Amino acid sequence: DIQLTQSPSSLSASVGDRVTIACRASESVTNELNWYQQKGGEAPKLLIVDATTLKTGVPPRFSGSGSGTEFSLTISSLHPEDFATYFCQHGYSMPWTFGHGTKVEIK
């Protein structure tokens, strides 16, 4: 199975800060990497597909980059509603696996 390692596990930031979350795959997944946001016990929400493509309706302050084994999610200016946990997931081959998550907390 392809393992996904996210860093950091958590971070504290303020409204308006720029935040970057990394996701490393144990082997190349080309560009087949997706990002999700999860608030509390709610269902995850899909943010980005194919490493860089924002899902319709996702604010442009979110962006994704990377290919192969190294990926990142950037929030250019944190809004209050962005404090949540973010997961990466590879869509390359079954079994699809997820990163352990990065919790973005208010400083």
Place this chain on the structure above:
Amino acid sequence: QVQLVQSEAELKKPGASVRISCKTSGYNFKDNALHWVRQAPGQRLEWLGWVNAGDGDTSYSYKFRARVTISGDTPTTTAYMELRRLTSEDTAVYFCARGPRIPFFGSYHFDYWGQGTLITVSS
């Protein structure tokens, strides 16, 4: 709008089986696959398997293959997941999630999720 509404929480004893449901609406049921993904306390999300709603084809993670059955019912646009021989390690929130019909070429993803069903396994 697309909605996935799951059944209520379950409390089961070790060794028992559980079957939970995921009622879908707002799209053509046959056009997509439905997956089950679980989240145990403090653990990462874990994919269990899928059913292609259009043809009933299924596939499972090898970790769960011997214990899980996923199915879809077209008339009621509902997907089901049965997990057998439960242990305390199966205590988790189980999500259904919609994905593109399989086979799919591109980054496979889950675009809509149910609200989650807590399954607690305890004696």
